[in-house]
Amino acid sequence: MKKRTLVLGASLNPTRYSNIAIKRLISNGVETLALGAREGRVGDVVVETEKKLFSEIDTVTLYLNPERQKEYYDYIVSLQPRRVIFNPGTENVEFIEVLKDNGIQAEIACTLVLLSTKQY
Numbered sequence: 001m002k003k004r005t006l007v008l009g010a011s012l013n014p015t016r017y018s019n020i021a022i023k024r025l026i027s028n029g030v031e032t033l034a035l036g037a038r039e040g041r042v043g044d045v046v047v048e049t050e051k052k053l054f055s056e057i058d059t060v061t062l063y064l065n066p067e068r069q070k071e072y073y074d075y076i077v078s079l080q081p082r083r084v085i086f087n088p089g090t091e092n093v094e095f096i097e098v099l100k101d102n103g104i105q106a107e108i109a110c111t112l113v114l115l116s117t118k119q120y
Helices: 017-027 066-079 095-102 111-116
Strands: 005-012 032-036 040-042 046-047 059-062 082-084 104-110
Touching: 005 017, 005 066, 005 111, 017 032, 017 111, 059 066, 059 095, 066 095, 082 095
Parallel strands: 005 032, 005 059, 032 046, 059 082, 082 104
Antiparallel strands: 040 046
């Protein structure tokens, strides 16, 4: 199964981890979508600014701090991903409980490490 992934908190800045993650996901053959504060592109990936109802999302990988995540709780749950990855600095016990209550796996991990160790 292709692990269609939504990068939430995507940045156009090439030094940001979300930007690096988009590039690594693509180079690992993962279909990647991105949602961020500013429209633009990271390679061939369009960074959207509106909460679109993407279909068949396997993974949402978070690059937003816990306070900024709150406005996305319902949106992420509505996408019904298999899992949500909480990258370093995004850990959020409240949201993890919301996800578990909705049958969505929460994983505290680093997308870049998972990709580099072939555990993604």
